[in-house]
Amino acid sequence: MNHTALSRHRSTRGMLSLLLATLAALSLVWCVAPAANAGGVGAPPVPAAPTGLPADIERLSPYVPGIACDMRDRTGTVRLAQLIKTTYGNTYGLARSCTAATKPSEHFDGRAVDTFFNVRDAAQRTNANALISWLLATDKAGNPYANARRLGVMYILWNNKMWSSYRISEGWRPYSTCATTPTTAYDTTCHRDHIHISLSWEGAMGRTSFWSKQVAPVDWGPCRLPDLNWSIGWSAPNPDRCPSYPVVTAPAGASALLKEMVPRSGMVLRPGMSGPAVKTLQKVIGVSATGSFLSTTTTRLKAWQTAHHLPATGITWPATWRAMLAANGMRR
Structure with a gap:
């Protein structure tokens, strides 16, 4: 084989090797990529959306803080937790005892779900991300965050970050100082072993369109009195925003x-x-x-x-x- 022929042969072999390597890489991408896209073959599951939803949709929920020690499980909170469990087979926690607390939380009035996924487990992380993508996806009618709005999701905490319906322009923002505390000792605090979902009152009570097929107005819940730090529990829908008062503190020299x-x-x-x-x-x-x-x-x-x-x-x-x-x- 002369020098020119040998060069052509080597060039052909090189191109063939490059082509085979490229095909192999594309094959790997084709096998892996569908798992990141809900609805594709081999994709992680997502919750089943109900049929018969109205064309209208709830607006993004304003922030309505927890202010009561009222540990009742709420219809919408329970149904959301069970929907997630049915989809992924995981466990969840709802209302927590508030008598050790000195600051209110949505867990104390039945408006929060902790659904357990561990970010350190690849399969659980994939399912958690699929759930969040489903909540925040734009629907076929062009409504952004459609399922979150129809469920009354107020904010989500997961894997060091926070998404809130009332600070939507910020997207996912850092939660506390979690980015600087990567050890397992902080996994619960930083929501690396569970997703926290806080709901509006209309979402917690199961009145939003995901469950009722009717768009629910904002329910501002019970209002705190100016001279006390906690309110009484929920008793009826409240269409009016509650006044905001400073936290009550003990006077100087208090016992x-x-x-x-x-x-x-x-x-x-x-x-x-x-x-x-x-x-x-x-x-x-x-x-x-x-x-x-x-x-x-x-x-x-x-x-x-x-x-x-x-x-x-x-x-x-x-x-x-x-x-x-x-x-x-x-x-x-």
Whole structure:
């Protein structure tokens, strides 16, 4: 073989090798790519959307903070959690005990879902991302964030980041300092082992169009009173935005007990509850601070209410909180 022929042969072999390598790479991409696209062959599942949805759609939810200690599971919250579980087979958590808290949360009034996916598991991470993509996708009618709007999603926390319907121009933004705490010790705090979804009141109550087939108006929920830090629980839809008040703080020179009381002021405590807030109540009314709201506490609270010219309900409604605060040196 002469020099020219040999050069042509080598060139042909090189081109053939490059072509085969390119085909192999394309084959790998073809095999892997569909898993990133919900609805494709081999794609991760997404929840089933209902039929018969109206042409109209809810607007993006405004921010309606949690302000009550009212640990009831809400219809829409439960249905969303079960929809996700049906799709992915994972577990979830809903309402949490609030009596140890000093700041409200949507978990404390039944408006939050923690659905468990672990970002460190490739399959779970893929499913979590598919769920979020489904929530925030534009529908066939051109409505952005369509499923999130029809479900009343207010914000999502996942894998160090936060998406909120009321700060939509920011997209996904860093959550707290999670980018600087990559160890497993911070996986729960930084939502790397679960997705947190907080709902509007209309979403939590199951009144949004995803469930009802009717577009729901904004429900602003119960409003906090200016002199107490917690509100009573939800009782009826509220079409009016609640006033915003500064956090109530204990005055200078307050007793240790008053300092305990003020952050929990307004929290509706009733028989059957337990935790630090119940201990605080027991100290105020003069019974053993066991932390359990049982018959002795109920009887003593009713007697305390009667002595202070209040209805003997055995429940710490706002009037009872005001009287307890005043009795311990709080001035309005």
